Amino acid sequence: MKKYSQGFKLKIVQEYLKGKMGYILLAKKYGIPSPTPIRYWVRAYKAFGEEGLQRKRKHKEYPVQFKLDILNFMKQTGASYLETAIRFNMNHPGLIASWKSKFLKEGMDGLLEKARWRPSMSKKLKTTEKKQEKQCHVRSS
Template identity: 30%
Template structure:
């Protein structure tokens, strides 16, 4: 459901008068995630960030790539990334990430809808000495992002483990 700008501003004003996000959501019978999204967007982008978009936004392949790299390098969820970049749907980021994993940068370029034959994926099983420099660079960039993501995940898991151990020892 789409909400107009006046309604969103009313929600934000209520929240800014000192009410919690949960209380605001209950008062207006909204999901608390929607309320927190509007508040975050307003705080980070002002009134323009909460205005309904008139048309489908077209994102460049460079922008999509930047979004994916930030998500992987900072270990952000798709929802957090969508909020950070003011993208209306986290599912869109999921789609971009999958396309990037399968086809590299070419997966992020807009495709003209046609009923032609499906193109073959860009990832090949050629030995490294037969791959082009561009393919190797793309693969290297993806692997670097993956390593950064895995390091972040490992750090988060270790921190969680330590917190669990700390909590367990304090109960004794």
Template identity: 30%
Template structure:
């Protein structure tokens, strides 16, 4: 969530653009904010007008990120300047995109799956047993036998582990 309302940002920009007060440092001191923030808001206002202060929730695809990085390199712009041109609210993310691109190319800019990763890979599925045993080859039957033996051994070890943990100190009965 934004720290300052859109109305407050408009008031600061109008105050700066009126020219009555001297420079961004003076406007920042009057409104008790950082002078870099004033410059950023003024640049956004000049490029995008009223749309600069609307709420924006965006996810950028790899082509857009690459377009931003190419403009930054070709025009020799800073992250803050490129963010103002493309209306990206967090200029710091452009530096992250640049490091990702430098280390891994366009594939590094692709969005990653969100959420918690799967802890344990899914177990392998036993060979298809819908065919009758007479029609299957000897290798297929041996592969299924090996799979079933491994599964059986795993379940026996799991059962032994559960049994070894369950005997605890006997509880005393209350009187």
């Protein structure tokens, strides 16, 4: 998925809000493959202002209970991912879709935060051993 700058999003949202073009025409005008992102940007802008158009740079961890509350809200109300995100003051409906998918596949375990990938100790040791071997080989030559 292509990432768009906040300024670009704001320009399109403002153009949409002027009322001269709809989602489809704006998508065609700016070469966006689908009008869906524009629809999201407009709703996020209406709900959160310019902050709603910012890309989140920091990974935020949500508690399992929060995720369950969101999924339960969607089930009970029939709200869309976007409506749910706005209701819970989130700016990433795709994250909710991901939680739902994981929950359906893995149950509660799917909602737990997985440890981020880190090199294993054995890999670190092998790298260190190789460096030491090279240093020894250079010294002995």
